[in-house]
Amino acid sequence: MAIHRGKGLATVEYPTGMNQNGDPSQAWIKVKPDGRVDVFSGTADIGNGSKTIQSQIVAETIGVPYDWVTYDNSNTDSSPMCTGTFASRATFVAGNAVLKAARQVRERILAVASRELEIDPADLEVADGAVSVRGTPAKSMGVDEVAGAATFVHGELLTGDGAHLNPGAAIVDPETGEVDRPPHAAISYAACSAAVEVDDETGDVHVLELTHVYDIGRAMNPTLVEGQIEGGAVMGLGFGVLENCYPYYPSAEHRGGDMSTYHVPTMAELPEIRNVLMENPSSGGPYGAKGIGEMANNAQPAAIANAIHDAVGVWVTEFPITPERVLAALDAKREGRGEPRREGRVVAFDEEMSINRFSSTITWGPDVAPPMCALRPAGGPSPASQDPFTGRLNQ
Amino acid sequence: MKVVGARLPRYDGVGHVTGRTTYVDDVRMPGMLHAAALRSPHHHARITGLDVSAAEAMTGVHAVITHADVPLLVYGHLSGAGIPGDEPLLAKDHVRYRGQPVALVAADTVEAARAACAAIEVGYEELPALFDVRLAFEDDAPVVNDTFGNWYNQYEGNLDVRQIRKGDTEAAFDAADLVVSGVYRTQSQEQAPLETQVCVAVPEPDGRLTVHTCTQAMYFSLGVVCSHLQMPMSEIKMVGGTVGGGFGGKVDTASDSLTALAAQKSGRPVKWRWTREEEMLASGNRGPWHMEIIDAVSRDGWILGRKMLTIHDAGAYGRFSVYGLTKHSFHHTGAYSIPNLHFDGYVVFTNRIPTTAMRGYGVTGLSTAIELHAERVARELGMDPYEFRLKNANRVNDTSPNRIAYEDPSTVEVLQSLASATGAELSDELRTMTRDQRTGDMLPEHLTAQVGSGGGH
Amino acid sequence: MDLTVNSVARTVQSPPLASLLTVLREELDITSPKAGCESGSCGACTVLIDGEPRRSCLTAVCAVDGAEVTTVEGLGTPEDLSRVQQAFIHHYAAQCGFCTDGLVVAATAYVSAGGSADTAAISDALAGHYCRCTGYVKIIEAVAAVARGDEFDIAATASSANNTYVTIAGAGS
DSSP, X not given: OOEEEEEEEEEEEEEESOOGGGOOEEEEEEEOTTXXXXXXXXXXXXXXXXXXXXXXXXXXXXXXXXXGEEEEOSBTTTSOOBOOSOTTOTTTHHHHHHHHHHHHHHHHHHHHHHHHHTSOGGGEEEETTEEEEXXXXXXXXXXXXXXXXXXXXXXXXXXXXXXXXXXXXOOBOTTTOOBSSOSSSEEEEEEEEEEEEEETTTOOEEEEEEEEEEEEESOSSHHHHHHHHXXXXXXXXXXXXXXXXXXXXXXXXXXXXXXXTSOXXXXXXXXXXXXXXXXXXXXXXXXXXXXXXXXXXXXXXXXHHHHHHHHHSOOOOBSSOXXXXXXXXXXXXXXXXXXXXXXXXXXXXXXXXXXXXXXXXXXXXXXXSSOOOOOOOTTSOOOTXXXXXXXXXOO | OOSTTOOOOOTTHHHHHHTOOOOGGGOOOTTOEEEEEEEOSSSSEEXXXXXXXXXXXXXXXXXXXXXXXXXXOEEOTTGGGTOOOOEESSOSSEEOSTTOEEEEEEESSHHHHHXXXXXXXXXXXXXXXXXXXXXXXSTTSOOOBTTTBTBOOOBGGGBSSEEEEESOHHHHHHHOSEEEEEEEEEOOBOOOOSSOOEEEEEEOTTSOEEEEEOOSBHHHHHHHHHHHHTOOGGGEEEEOOBOSOOTTTTSSOTHHHHHHHHHHHHSSOEEEEOOHHHHHHHSOOBOOEEEEEEEEEOTTSOEEEEEEEEEEEEESSOTTHHHHHXXXXXXXXXXXXXXXXXXXXXXXXXXXXXXXXXXXXXXXXXXXXXXXXXXXXXXXXXXXXXXXXXXXXXXXXXXXXXXXXXXXXXXXHHHHHHHHHHTOOOOHHHHTOOOSOOOGGGSOGXXXXXXXXXXXX | OEEEETTEEEEOXXXXXXXXXXXXXXXXXXXXXXXXXXXXXXXXXXEEETTEEEEGGGSBGGGGTTOEEEOGGGTOBTTBOOHHHHHHHHTXXXXXXXXXXXXXXXXXXXXHTTOOSOHHHHHHHHTTSOXXXXXXXXXXXXXXXXXXXXXXXXXXXXXXXXXXXXXXXXOOO
């Protein structure tokens, strides 16, 4: 009996945004008479940091300090429509809405400043809360002065509105799955390497290290994206080895009703986490951003499973990877049941497969899979006399 | 650029560390009532009687809400996307999962509300329950879902399966040197945000309702509440945007509509905060996925084709499961380019809590299955795991299962970087690979039709 | 019952077996201790009782008659943040913020007792606090930084040695 070490790898990809209803987000911005900027967006901040990121986008785009920006997502009376904070869309999709609104505000600031300075707007720029003449930085006026002039001299309100929409939801061809347009806003890519220790006596898996590389598009705020990645890593760790709503699935019994009986990872389980953040700007995201919040828990479970195989030579393919499952796999291996069936070109890790029962438009040859059953008519009942997973006839 | 890219602190950080951030449970209203739900004790039963008169007569009880109080009882979260509604806000004729809400009581205290719930008389005739997706297709299986039966049957063209067909899978399997099959099962996971679901609904003097919500999606939830209550968006003001964690579990906040109804009926502000046990045992979680993969592989390590079957255990009602399965189908090749595909996916209903979104929705289990399978195939081939993945990685302009050309895939660079970060040795050939559009050795005959014409993401 | 809450003498009327959490939140309107589980398993309701971190949800108010109770409101204000609060901002140890109040309280007790900057020691002290957002990395960094005696700039956040940045060659079109 011993402790074995192993390393495993997993590579993932994941979409930003979604395809339902065009995935809209809207925002609007107004400027107070002293140049301070009020952003109204409907994006809930669930801890992901969208208040911060969207405020950064607005400050950058208008050209005012970050602390001039006030962000209000508090209610649906004052904030326009945002589909919501999910599908990794708050930075990319909702961020594009505030970006477009901020561009309009900037244009209007330039238009008023142009009249005040009697200079073509094309020759003006906004930065750090001041409008200045390109090449002649001495000639400038503050955005606060521009806003004051708009309010008290020109009788104007400096506002902007913006909306992001994928025009028309993606239409899916029911036969082939082909879509008429991208059902996402971007795709991001990542990989994880896990290092584990496996105790072959107890079945305990100790995850020592998780190393990740994420294509983040653009680090809008590096600290915040690190927070998403680290939080996702631990959620992926929980999925990999700890968490299960139905410990005896498919039974619905023996569920855990709080943190002492449903095992969310704690600091005690925290592995060493190292990340490489790769900038690969997207073409359509604000400042090249992609959304990576969700994919951050997708790579760890398989990386851990593959590391366990590297350590002790068994595949655990049912999650989470509990000590019981590791021990069962080790027992199977000791008893000579650990290897797949290898016959000719066929390598079958699992004999009990229902895949052949559910569709049979393809013939596979006798060496690949059990004989096909008839294609079940759409919406109709399946042949009751067959085991759904093996396709075998039940007696 | 100075603001974008800067390590600025959280906009709301000072509030968070000083206890000043106001979450929904911190909202206090004069005269506020507290709510508690009566939930189904059975996994599956017919409701034979429902009598709330004793509860209504109890001291301190101001409103009891049942199915009869809900203007639009049956609604679906994807109704806007053309997917029929299937879930009653409160159970009427049947309960389809243990924990399903049957009634809501608003009373002076939580204790009084719970006592009133206990006084509600419900007659149940227990029915056999279905938990095993493998049995859902049997003729004698209990019927779980009134609208769809035991599996969703209204994909485009009324198909009961979400399918992907690409290339010539049969030819790919004929040509394969190796055919590797495996089954992967991932579990149900609870989002477990530290803040449980909570809502405070306030009837306003002008007839409007203010709904303080912990939703992740204020406008989505506004639409849901307006639908259940059959009110225009102008009559309801959702207040929120500050959420104590969500992870997908607070997109379909079941608390908002019921609390709003209780406020409307009682004429008083009502708070309904779920206990941790309710959050764990009665709120939507990540659904289990059953995935079977068969890959056709060449001796030199190309994945020529894939056949896959997915059965998603959606729980008792549809919620977002059709969306999740569709997304799953679109991504079932993972980070690889596989030219010949045959995918079938089913959303199957069981008598457990309806599953819902969770971080990585539709894909977390899929990535797990794909990457375990990739590792198995690489080992069967005797190939280095990095080499196998780098060889099959998607390149610029390759097409995805749904025929979108990848615009900026970085799988190659990501893997090279990971190898470098972990000290894994790569050959010169692997170290200098690029994601560029396929040419030469990277464009073998079987991938020529795989290269798209641009215009994707 | 009489107790001192955040240095202010309070008399409470709640029943003696009411939880301190309920008394603080519902009678005294001190809302920083959060009802994350009300069964002692999550840590979000942690307060200091005579300087010791305790779960207020498991503490009957009669048991703290005469005691000194400190919540995060009593540790620092937005204008005058404690070092632990500054560290939590600077090291981005709070995301959704719901577990934060309990963690700031517990971390304050840890460093006040002379706790070290050692990861294992911090983890031992704080492992009973669940956080679902951060993955704990930056919480541990924040507490370690306080234990080390760091100074904090709360207008910026810290870079971490565990994270490195690269750009794809040829990207950025």
